[in-house]
Amino acid sequence: MSNVPADLHYTKDHEWIKVAADGTAVIGITDHAQAALGDVTFVDLPKVGASFNHGDVFGTVESVKAASDLYSPISCEVLEANSGLNNSPDLVNREPYGGAWMIKVKVKNPAELASLLDAAGYAATL
Amino acid sequence: MSDTLSRTPLFALHVELGGRIVPFAGWEMPVQYTGIIEEHMAVRKTAGFFDVSHMGEARVRGRDAAKFLDGIMTNEMATIKVGMARYTVMCQPDGGCVDDLIVYRLAEEEFLICLNASNAPKDIAWMRAHIGAHQVEVLDECAAWAQLALQGPLAEKILALVTSTPLAPIKRFGFVLGEVAGAAGCIISRTGYTGSPGFEIYLPAASAEKVARALLAAGKPHGLVPAGLGARDSLRLEANYPLYGHEISERISPIQAGLGWTVKFAKSEFIGREALHRQAQGGPSSSVVLFSLDDRRIARQGAVVFSGETPVGEVLSGTQSPILGKPIGTALVAAGHAASGTLTVDIRGNRIPLLLATEPFVK
Numbered sequence: 001m002s003n004v005p006a007d008l009h010y011t012k013d014h015e016w017i018k019v020a021a022d023g024t025a026v027i028g029i030t031d032h033a034q035a036a037l038g039d040v041t042f043v044d045l046p047k048v049g050a051s052f053n054h055g056d057v058f059g060t061v062e063s064v065k066a067a068s069d070l071y072s073p074i075s076c077e078v079l080e081a082n083s084g085l086n087n088s089p090d091l092v093n094r095e096p097y098g099g100a101w102m103i104k105v106k107v108k109n110p111a112e113l114a115s116l117l118d119a120a121g122y123a124a125t126l
Numbered sequence: 127m128s129d130t131l132s133r134t135p136l137f138a139l140h141v142e143l144g145g146r147i148v149p150f151a152g153w154e155m156p157v158q159y160t161g162i163i164e165e166h167m168a169v170r171k172t173a174g175f176f177d178v179s180h181m182g183e184a185r186v187r188g189r190d191a192a193k194f195l196d197g198i199m200t201n202e203m204a205t206i207k208v209g210m211a212r213y214t215v216m217c218q219p220d221g222g223c224v225d226d227l228i229v230y231r232l233a234e235e236e237f238l239i240c241l242n243a244s245n246a247p248k249d250i251a252w253m254r255a256h257i258g259a260h261q262v263e264v265l266d267e268c269a270a271w272a273q274l275a276l277q278g279p280l281a282e283k284i285l286a287l288v289t290s291t292p293l294a295p296i297k298r299f300g301f302v303l304g305e306v307a308g309a310a311g312c313i314i315s316r317t318g319y320t321g322s323p324g325f326e327i328y329l330p331a332a333s334a335e336k337v338a339r340a341l342l343a344a345g346k347p348h349g350l351v352p353a354g355l356g357a358r359d360s361l362r363l364e365a366n367y368p369l370y371g372h373e374i375s376e377r378i379s380p381i382q383a384g385l386g387w388t389v390k391f392a393k394s395e396f397i398g399r400e401a402l403h404r405q406a407q408g409g410p411s412s413s414v415v416l417f418s419l420d421d422r423r424i425a426r427q428g429a430v431v432f433s434g435e436t437p438v439g440e441v442l443s444g445t446q447s448p449i450l451g452k453p454i455g456t457a458l459v460a461a462g463h464a465a466s467g468t469l470t471v472d473i474r475g476n477r478i479p480l481l482l483a484t485e486p487f488v489k
Binding site: 041067072 | 161360424426441446
């Protein structure tokens with residue numbers, strides 16, 4: 001079954017977000033999402049400085065089978081995009097919670113985190 | 127049409143092998159086991175095993191069998207030698223495709239025809255509706271046969287491990303009747319849909335699981351892996367083989383699809399001849415092109431093709447080519463633009479140049 005780490009927050013759209021104490025966060029897609037997509041061939045990520053509202057499309061993940069939009073779990077500003085995915089998009093399949101993190105962001109409104117799912121809540125949707 | 131999906135005799139084996147099951151053409155089929163790219167590369171480098179039992183079969187027999195088929199098929203049927211197979215298209219009067227098929231000549235007056243899964247009932251009804259005064263019968267044998275494909279450079283070596291039937295004498299598009307893994311009554315055919323060498327095996331449905339297990343076990347030490355419909359699609363697209371509903375359909379004729387070599391105007395009258403002849407003489411209103419992209423994004427079915435700011439076509443199939451490491455696809459493009467060097471495709475608001483290919487990406 002899918003791996004759902006306990007220390008992350010989740011969206012129903014299969015993104016995860018890990019929030020740090022300094023008000024930054026890292027966003028990626030879940031193990032369930034990568035398994036459903038199959039072999040990932042390309043991840044289209046936003047530029048540093050781009051801003052998104054909760055639920056906005058911030059990028060696209062493309063597999064052999066389909067292209068899927070990536071939805072921002074929270075309102076945020078992009079501090080860094082994972083350039084490692086340019087050369088190794090398959091990291092998404094191998095390390096969805098590690099090397100295949102997608103964007104590092106500044107959280108604009110920490111109160112939005114309360115609307116996200118915890119691990120048990122996300123696991124229940126699968 | 128029924129809402130229930132059909133299962134091949136190998137359904138339980140697919141689940142046991144970890145296949146991800148998806149609905150396809152009315153069947154529950156494995157789209158992949160370990161991953162499309164890995165399965166694809168196995169077929170190019172070693173060998174892959176496919177269950178294609180969803181494909182349909184019809185037996186056509188009788189005194190007029192060859193003459194009857196020549197009247198409904200674009201390719202020449204009477205000249206197929208016993209023991210040989212031929213690719214053909216079956217057309218509507220307007221030149222649109224009813225289906226594309228492989229016709230196996232079992233005997234002078236007996237043929238076995240491989241049908242696309244989603245078209246099988248339509249094809250059989252079409253054939254029966256055109257029997258007319260011919261002394262011929264069309265038998266629906268879809269349920270009787272299972273079909274396996276063993277494809278890749280090591281396919282022959284692996285198949286030889288489980289059959290006493292000599293394989294070397296089987297020519298490309300030739301076939302023999304023989305035994306595989308103790309199952310009698312198999313048709314072993316040197317054909318395929320991948321662009322790699324290999325065989326397709328038609329066998330009694332009841333023997334399918336035994337033969338499949340024997341093949342997989344014998345081939346495993348040689349790198350044989352089970353491969354799903356995902357790899358089947360990327361393999362056939364690299365080889366530029368058409369897929370019904372994409373490159374050919376009721377609205378895309380064999381002339382438009384670049385399959386003019388399957389249309390034999392010199393033979394006797396056949397359904398669609400007049401319309402196809404007009405297209406071949408005057409040039410069709412649109413035609414299918416093969417392309418690759420120097421980009422990371424895949425142009426998928428329905429993506430719009432532009433010449434400058436004018437929409438001139440649409441993508442029919444698109445995938446990532448594991449061999450090239452870049453996206454490839456086919457598109458239907460309006461006459462006059464098919465050879466243009468300046469076509470682009472719109473992918474989510476980005477205009478990506480189409481790099482037209484004059485030859486398949488694998489041969």
